[in-house]
Amino acid sequence: MSKHTNFSGATTHTSAGVAYERLRDGLIWGRWKAGEKLKPQHLKDLFSTTSGVLREALIRLAGESFVIFEEQRGFSTLNPTRESFLELRSLRILLEKEGLTLSIQQGNLDWESNLVAAHGQLQLIERKMLNATDLSDFIRTWSRYDAQFHAALIANCRSDLLKKEHRRIYDLYRIHAIAELGTFGFRGKTTMDEHQAIVDSALERDTDACIKAVDQHVTIYRDQDNVKPPTSQSG
Amino acid sequence: MSKHTNFSGATTHTSAGVAYERLRDGLIWGRWKAGEKLKPQHLKDLFSTTSGVLREALIRLAGESFVIFEEQRGFSTLNPTRESFLELRSLRILLEKEGLTLSIQQGNLDWESNLVAAHGQLQLIERKMLNATDLSDFIRTWSRYDAQFHAALIANCRSDLLKKEHRRIYDLYRIHAIAELGTFGFRGKTTMDEHQAIVDSALERDTDACIKAVDQHVTIYRDQDNVKPPTSQSG
DNA sequence: ATTGTTTCTATTTTCGAAATTTATTGCAAA
DNA sequence: TTTGCAATAAATTTCGAAAATAGAAACAAT
Numbered sequence: 001m002s003k004h005t006n007f008s009g010a011t012t013h014t015s016a017g018v019a020y021e022r023l024r025d026g027l028i029w030g031r032w033k034a035g036e037k038l039k040p041q042h043l044k045d046l047f048s049t050t051s052g053v054l055r056e057a058l059i060r061l062a063g064e065s066f067v068i069f070e071e072q073r074g075f076s077t078l079n080p081t082r083e084s085f086l087e088l089r090s091l092r093i094l095l096e097k098e099g100l101t102l103s104i105q106q107g108n109l110d111w112e113s114n115l116v117a118a119h120g121q122l123q124l125i126e127r128k129m130l131n132a133t134d135l136s137d138f139i140r141t142w143s144r145y146d147a148q149f150h151a152a153l154i155a156n157c158r159s160d161l162l163k164k165e166h167r168r169i170y171d172l173y174r175i176h177a178i179a180e181l182g183t184f185g186f187r188g189k190t191t192m193d194e195h196q197a198i199v200d201s202a203l204e205r206d207t208d209a210c211i212k213a214v215d216q217h218v219t220i221y222r223d224q225d226n227v228k229p230p231t232s233q234s235g
Numbered sequence: 236m237s238k239h240t241n242f243s244g245a246t247t248h249t250s251a252g253v254a255y256e257r258l259r260d261g262l263i264w265g266r267w268k269a270g271e272k273l274k275p276q277h278l279k280d281l282f283s284t285t286s287g288v289l290r291e292a293l294i295r296l297a298g299e300s301f302v303i304f305e306e307q308r309g310f311s312t313l314n315p316t317r318e319s320f321l322e323l324r325s326l327r328i329l330l331e332k333e334g335l336t337l338s339i340q341q342g343n344l345d346w347e348s349n350l351v352a353a354h355g356q357l358q359l360i361e362r363k364m365l366n367a368t369d370l371s372d373f374i375r376t377w378s379r380y381d382a383q384f385h386a387a388l389i390a391n392c393r394s395d396l397l398k399k400e401h402r403r404i405y406d407l408y409r410i411h412a413i414a415e416l417g418t419f420g421f422r423g424k425t426t427m428d429e430h431q432a433i434v435d436s437a438l439e440r441d442t443d444a445c446i447k448a449v450d451q452h453v454t455i456y457r458d459q460d461n462v463k464p465p466t467s468q469s470g
Numbered sequence: 471a472t473t474g475t476t477t478c479t480a481t482t483t484t485c486g487a488a489a490t491t492t493a494t495t496g497c498a499a500a
Numbered sequence: 501t502t503t504g505c506a507a508t509a510a511a512t513t514t515c516g517a518a519a520a521t522a523g524a525a526a527c528a529a530t
Contacts, residue, residue, distance in 0.1 A: 013521085014306050014483065041511070050485055059291060063298015071249050072491060074512065087396040098329055161322040165400075248491085249513065276481070285515055307521060309482060
């Protein structure tokens with residue numbers, strides 16, 4: 001059995017653990033469409049195990065809100081709505097602001113150093129993306145670096161809990177953002193400038209400016225939020 | 236098979252669902268001591284099912300951070316430390332403040348009405364507790380009303396996600412608070428006054444005052460946070 | 471006494487099939 | 501055509517036992 005490194009950094013030997021990670025990855029990268037049923041019986045072929053271990057992996061994911069589980073009727077992928085998207089975005093911003101504020105307060109050289117490094121890596125790929133005609137090859141890499149950058153922002157907050165929850169909400173946000181906005185997040189020079197502004201104010205330890213920069217960066221299309229109504233349904 | 240109502244409000248038929256709820260309840264009420272192993276093989280007798288369904292219930296709980304799961308070495312209860320307690324407290328306050336701010340902003344009569352009702356119920360039992368010599372009979376009831384009161388505070392925030400996460404963190408906080416502070420939360424007249432102050436400022440829609448009141452209420456022993464070391468034991 | 475190896479026991483993980491429940495289809499009645 | 505019911509199919513839940521792994525105990529060697 002091959003060893004894999006899971007979300008929390010530990011190594012897993014079990015096939016349920018492997019299935020968990022592969023499922024989680026697939027969910028984040030939109031392998032299944034919204035609201036689709038996830039049947040252990042079918043999935044077992046894709047992952048070459050039994051339906052039992054698939055069920056176990058799905059239950060884990062349900063506990064972390066990455067899949068929906070309804071007793072007696074199984075599992076399904078999330079069904080993003082405009083509401084759930086906005087709720088996730090708000091929560092993400094709340095957690096990121098808090099982590100950022102604390103990180104700046106602590107004011108640690110290591111943190112600054114890691115932040116600059118993460119930003120540099122992100123910037124490098126973003127520069128390439130500016131000149132590319134087809135971005136599809138960059139999506140995965142950019143997304144990884146973007147996640148690392150935003151993790152680096154709050155890395156110095158001294159709360160493992162906050163970091164862990166932020167990471168989870170960030171991933172859930174991304175799933176919903178892709179479904180709702182129809183894009184994976186990179187908006188060209190605008191995005192790059194926003195990242196730059198965040199780093200600059202962070203290094204200056206200007207908490208207010210940095211918070212504002214993060215807020216603006218995540219809350220794009222702000223004007224339309226209250227204009228474009230949610231695709232109205234439901235009684 | 237008896238029907239039970241689970242955490243999210245839905246009804247469950249499955250024995251795994253029942254086990255999940257009973258385990259969750261037991262964990263919140265300190266049925267097992269900190270760091271204790273939770274072995275499906277033993278637990279199955281207590282809940283009169285098989286180890287398989289116990290395992291399933293435990294996996295769900297692990298996903299929600301109510302138990303610790305390490306692959307190949309099973310499940311165990313949480314191991315509260317002073318750090319984890321403080322982290323949970325901070326996160327609880329962050330979420331509660333946010334929910335409260337939004338609730339006040341929305342300014343809804345129904346919300347005020349429900350809040351007053353929840354506070355009234357809490358006050359009723361607290362009055363009785365003031366005159367009681369033995370509080371042990373009141374713990375469960377008070378805890379339920381306190382949870383409902385704090386849920387009522389943020390009930391008008393319009394974010395199901397925020398409410399759900401707050402509830403989860405609140406419960407986790409309580410587990411750690413009991414372990415760390417050695418008490419279940421009621422501090423006599425002080426607590427009652429704090430609750431009153433929270434309601435009063437909420438009804439006056441004085442967001443700042445209300446936030447401050449919540450902060451003070453939850454962050455008790457603030458001065459000692461950096462002074463009083465954790466009851467040092469453990470190797 | 472300490473270290474390292476082997477043996478044994480307890481626990482966890484995995485599997486497959488039976489039991490239960492839900493969903494679908496086909497058919498008859500209004 | 502629609503509605504209600506029965507039969508069928510599909511999926512979920514539960515069970516029990518086999519396989520794999522970890523932890524403890526006993527033992528030997530330095």
